[in-house]
Amino acid sequence: MRATYFQRTAKLYLTSPEESSIRLMLVCQKLCHLDNFGPNRSVRNASSNKSTTFNCNNPQYLAIFWMDFFVLVTTSLAFILLYGVARLTYSIWLKPKLQERLLKQQGIRGRPYKLLVGDMKEFVRQITEAWSKPINLTHQIVPRVDPFTLDNVQKYGKVSFCWAGTRPRLIIKDTELMKEVLANKQGHFQKPPLNPIILILSRGLTTLEGEQWSKRRRMINPAFHLEKLKGMIPVFSVSCGQMIEQWKKMASLQSSYEIDVWPELQKLTADAISRTAFGSSYEEGKKIFHLQKELISLTLEAMQSLYIPGFRFIPTKKNQRRKKLDKDITSMLRNVIQMKENGMRTGQTRADDLLGMLLQHNNQCANGAEGGMTTEDVIEECKQFYLAGQETTASWLTWAIIVLALHPEWQEKAREEVLQVCGKEPDFEAISHLKIVSIPLHEVLRLYPPVIALYQHANKDTKIKEISLPAGVDITLPILLINHDPELWGDDAEEFKPERFSEGVSKASKDQLAFFPFGWGTRTSIGQNFAMLEAKVALAMILQHFSFKLSPSYSHAPYTVMTLQPQHGAQIILHQI
Ligand code: HEM
Numbered sequence: 001m002r003a004t005y006f007q008r009t010a011k012l013y014l015t016s017p018e019e020s021s022i023r024l025m026l027v028c029q030k031l032c033h034l035d036n037f038g039p040n041r042s043v044r045n046a047s048s049n050k051s052t053t054f055n056c057n058n059p060q061y062l063a064i065f066w067m068d069f070f071v072l073v074t075t076s077l078a079f080i081l082l083y084g085v086a087r088l089t090y091s092i093w094l095k096p097k098l099q100e101r102l103l104k105q106q107g108i109r110g111r112p113y114k115l116l117v118g119d120m121k122e123f124v125r126q127i128t129e130a131w132s133k134p135i136n137l138t139h140q141i142v143p144r145v146d147p148f149t150l151d152n153v154q155k156y157g158k159v160s161f162c163w164a165g166t167r168p169r170l171i172i173k174d175t176e177l178m179k180e181v182l183a184n185k186q187g188h189f190q191k192p193p194l195n196p197i198i199l200i201l202s203r204g205l206t207t208l209e210g211e212q213w214s215k216r217r218r219m220i221n222p223a224f225h226l227e228k229l230k231g232m233i234p235v236f237s238v239s240c241g242q243m244i245e246q247w248k249k250m251a252s253l254q255s256s257y258e259i260d261v262w263p264e265l266q267k268l269t270a271d272a273i274s275r276t277a278f279g280s281s282y283e284e285g286k287k288i289f290h291l292q293k294e295l296i297s298l299t300l301e302a303m304q305s306l307y308i309p310g311f312r313f314i315p316t317k318k319n320q321r322r323k324k325l326d327k328d329i330t331s332m333l334r335n336v337i338q339m340k341e342n343g344m345r346t347g348q349t350r351a352d353d354l355l356g357m358l359l360q361h362n363n364q365c366a367n368g369a370e371g372g373m374t375t376e377d378v379i380e381e382c383k384q385f386y387l388a389g390q391e392t393t394a395s396w397l398t399w400a401i402i403v404l405a406l407h408p409e410w411q412e413k414a415r416e417e418v419l420q421v422c423g424k425e426p427d428f429e430a431i432s433h434l435k436i437v438s439i440p441l442h443e444v445l446r447l448y449p450p451v452i453a454l455y456q457h458a459n460k461d462t463k464i465k466e467i468s469l470p471a472g473v474d475i476t477l478p479i480l481l482i483n484h485d486p487e488l489w490g491d492d493a494e495e496f497k498p499e500r501f502s503e504g505v506s507k508a509s510k511d512q513l514a515f516f517p518f519g520w521g522t523r524t525s526i527g528q529n530f531a532m533l534e535a536k537v538a539l540a541m542i543l544q545h546f547s548f549k550l551s552p553s554y555s556h557a558p559y560t561v562m563t564l565q566p567q568h569g570a571q572i573i574l575h576q577i
Contacts, residue, residue: 092116092166099168099470103161106467108170110161111152118163123148131567134555137406139447140494141558142484146452149478159467169474173485175513178477180464181456182521188462192455192474197302197312200326201295204384205526217526219365219373220381223357224526229533230428231352232276236537237425239272244545251546251576258551260569262398265538269394270386272534277385279353281336288332289386295325296387300561333379354385392450393531395563397538398570399448400441405550405572407496410440415543426540434536437543441535442505443498445517446489450563452480454519479517480564488514548572 096113103110111119130147142150149171152162158173172178181189190209199207205216222228243264251257270293274285298318312319341359343349351360358378366372373381404411417436418426426434456475463469486493488509489500500508505515518525525531542548550572557567 095472096163096166096168099473100161102468102470103168103170108159108161108467109156110168111156111163113163113168116166118165118167119148120165126151131557131559134557134568137550137556138494139403139496140484141448142480145558145560145564146478146480149453149476149481153478153481164474167472167474169476170469171476171478173478173481175482175488175511177464177467178482179513179520181475181477182454182516182519182523184456184521186462188458188460189456189475190459192457195303195307197299197307200312200322201292201299202380202383202387204380204387206384206388214522215370216373216377216381217522218370219362220358220526222361223354224530226529228357229529232530233426233428233431233533233537235275235353236272236534237541239268239275240538240541241425242271243268244541247546247574248576251574255575257574258553258571259574260571261401262394262566262570265397265401266391266394268538269390269397269534272393273385273389275353276530277354277382278336278340279356280349281339284332284336288329288336288382289390291325291329291332292383292386295322295329298322298325329383330379333382334375337375337378337382355382388525389527389530391563392527393534395448395450395565396441396445396531396535398566399558399564400444400535400539401542401548401572402550402554402566402570403444403447403496404440405548407440408549410496410498411543411547414440414539415547418540418543422540422544426537431533431536431540434540437536437539439498439501440496441532441539442501442508442515443496446483446508446515447496448558448564449479449483449517451517451519452560452564453478482514483517485514544577546574546576548574 092115100110100113111122114121126147130144135141135144148162152160152171153173159170159177161168161170163169172181187210191207194207205213205220208216247257247259247264250259270289271282271286274289275282278285298321302312302318302322312322337355337359340349340355344351344356344359349356351357355378358373358381362372362378404414414437417434421433422430454477456477458469458471458473458475460471461469462471482488484493488511490510506512509515513520516524518528518531554571555568558564559567
């Protein structure tokens with residue numbers, strides 16, 4: 001009985017296309033409860049010249065419709081499943097293997113692809129081991145800070161690859177090739193796709209690409225011109241002055257005083273950025289940045305756990321806290337912006353801070369063909385001032401203090417110059433005459449760059465020199481490794497020798513491209529001059545008031561969490577002068 005039923009159904013299936021389409025239509029009618037809709041249909045089979053009439057109320061056909069429907073659904077599901085499996089196999093196995101073959105065919109060597117995880121396990125193993133203990137007090141920090149990249153380059157060469165999950169990552173330690181990537185003339189390179197979790201921190205300039213990026217960059221650039229930044233030197237002095245007063249109070253209780261300068265200098269740069277960004281609203285700015293700090297640490301925590309798409313929308317305690325922080329930060333910034341705009345309109349507030357300059361320029365552009373930024377865009381840029389400018393400068397200053405504590409002869413030379421050139425508080429004129437202070441600062445940027453690598457992503461099939469890169473390859477430009485490379489800096493590359501910068505940055509190494517702590521090309525740090533002025537003011541003022549040496553409790557343990565940091569703090573002993 002069953003067999004006959006299936007035979008009949010199968011036969012009906014193997015009839016003409018017209019019959020099939022009518023049956024399909026009837027199934028649809030049935031599904032839509034339109035059984036009695038329209039007349040009965042009949043078709044003529046071309047080969048047998050027989051006519052068949054389909055009546056949608058005929059029970060035999062109804063059974064067949066349901067059978068048809070079942071077959072249709074199961075076949076579709078099978079196809080979807082098959083397609084899914086094929087796509088998955090392609091993206092997690094076939095595509096990486098093809099990309100690996102293409103790189104190898106061009107003589108580029110690297111780690112063999114491991115299904116799904118790539119080199120994640122090995123990376124974590126090497127980092128965990130390296131960061132488990134401090135190192136000797138030397139500047140040979142690469143094996144501790146970035147053991148994985150170093151290992152890859154040592155094993156497979158200056159241009160080699162490893163795996164970020166299923167994506168190949170090309171490590172380029174060749175200055176000519178790096179220049180090609182950073183020049184990015186055809187727009188073939190972008191920042192690697194971001195984990196959506198991180199976008200809660202800011203959707204500002206660093207996260208934009210293409211026309212959106214270039215328009216935004218043109219809008220923000222004027223606020224960072226050296227001419228405008230000159231006016232910020234007194235503001236940096238106020239922030240530094242307050243920190244120094246506090247240090248003096250603590251030092252006056254004992255003849256010498258131990259202090260961990262890492263948190264201190266983080267507070268200093270947070271204060272400086274809120275004053276320079278928000279002017280009279282800097283107290284509000286400090287509150288905002290305080291919330292941003294909590295949001296950053298919660299976001300980093302989320303990024304360290306396994307990424308599950310959509311998990312960030314589930315109302316767990318931490319997700320809710322992140323959402324609340326984001327909402328509060330955004331609404332506080334909106335208030336500050338409104339107050340600033342009102343103040344500028346009524347002439348009560350001057351536009352001499354970053355936000356004021358941004359709004360002033362924005363108003364001018366708003367009437368032009370290009371149009372200005374929305375309030376939402378300005379909010380995102382304000383968030384970014386703190387993200388990009390606070391920890392980077394604090395890291396630079398912290399390593400400068402540690403290194404000058406290790407090299408008292410340079411600390412003394414720099415202090416002599418400061419005492420000669422600067423008055424009570426350094427002004428722009430004095431700061432631009434500080435030559436001896438600048439060169440150890442540059443040497444510290446070389447040995448301890450706050451940003452240890454740049455990351456790019458080929459968004460199209462492209463070529464760099466002779467190398468063909470398939471779309472989807474990530475690229476690492478390892479600033480730290482380049483800065484410690486004897487081929488570029490000589491046999492004394494691991495030594496602190498500020499005199500290499502005495503004739504300027506371009507003459508410090510064998511290759512002009514070897515030094516790019518602020519990036520290179522169109523996406524160079526917008527805050528380079530800002531950071532340089534701030535670091536010089538802060539170091540000059542510290543040298544004016546204190547001498548310092550390393551505390552016995554300091555252990556040398558540079559590592560990276562976004563920026564290069566001292567893992568166990570930066571304890572120094574201060575002596576008031
Ligand atoms: C020692 C201090 C600093 C260092 C070492 C540093 C380093 C860098 C680097 C390497 C980049 C390029 C990133 C890339 O190409 O992927 C960058 C971009 C950027 N930096 Fe800085 N930076 C510092 C201070 C600052 C400050 C103080 C600000 C603002 C107040 C700032 C704002 C930015 C912005 C907005 C970008 C993105 C530029 C763009 O994409 O067009 N930076 N920074």
